Ligand code: SF4
């Protein structure tokens with residue numbers, strides 16, 4: 001094909017961010033000298049040329065209705081310089097170049113019911129997954145857990161009393177966009193899927209369902225003369241991966257869908273190696289609308305961490321130092337057989353090839 005006939009690529013990625021940046025950010029891109037933390041919820045960046053830019057952070061519930069979004073934007077127009085951005089933990093940040101605007105902006109946010117905080121060594125806003133809004137496998141709605149839990153942790157978000165930052169996450173299953181953080185509250189399925197054989201043949205593409213299982217526990221089968229599927233329940237790890245491509249493999253239910261709490265995860269390799277989180281409480285009732293049992297455990301972990309960790313230790317580092325037996329003692333959680341990872345099937349049964357097995 002001649003070069004002049006070639007079609008221009010269609011760019012569908014992120015738009016150029018510079019057009020949305022505060023003019024002071026744009027002017028000083030790559031030229032910042034240092035930053036300070038004048039009070040919880042506020043950061044001050046100082047550029048080499050002397051320019052200053054204040055950032056005021058307020059928590060949001062992430063899934064925002066249009067009225068709340070308009071209210072937040074109106075506050076930005078009236079009290080800030082009209083520039084905002086959202087953090088990955090669903091906080092809104094207002095940028096102002098004039099320090100005298102900071103206090104009126106905080107007051108306007110608090111008068112409207114928003115909480116300013118989430119910086120430095122606070123408990124951050126919980127990052128969470130999509131839940132019922134647009135996913136097909138949630139066992140519960142992560143946003144509900146977030147709302148009820150943050151209602152109880154509001155003072156830890158507003159203040160900076162923790163030994164270091166605490167990232168909380170929730171997710172509504174344990175396999176896909178599931179949470180990973182200092183403390184993660186994740187949905188846990190506890191039984192294999194229940195198959196409605198009358199529907200499988202019409203609804204599910206069986207090879208894709210078979211291929212989806214991470215432990216090769218699903219096989220095609222004929223049931224009552226109809227093509228269907230069967231699950232080897234000894235192999236099944238109750239992950240829920242088969243449910244999205246095949247809704248007749250129902251895995252959620254009010255009784256068996258539970259919550260589990262994991263601790264010590266860290267994505268970053270800034271100061272140490274990234275770490276996997278580890279299970280500390282399982283089978284917690286999935287109890288809407290306030291999830292009191294899960295919240296009580298998270299509060300116990302936070303309180304033990306606050307009282308016992310050294311300055312700058314993250315949750316995982318603190319546990320590594322004191323040892324897991326002491327951690328379980330301090331947070332008053334039982335150590336059970338479910339905490340022991342004895343699964344050795346990966347080599348033999350992990351579905352790591354692209355072959356479809358029949
Ligand atoms: S965590 Fe799981 S159920 Fe929740 S939105 Fe992500 S993929 Fe869906």
Ligand code: SF4
Pocket residue numbers: 192193212213214215216217218231235236237238239240241242243251
């Ligand atoms: S995909 Fe997950 S839930 Fe479904 S059969 Fe396999 S292990 Fe069990």
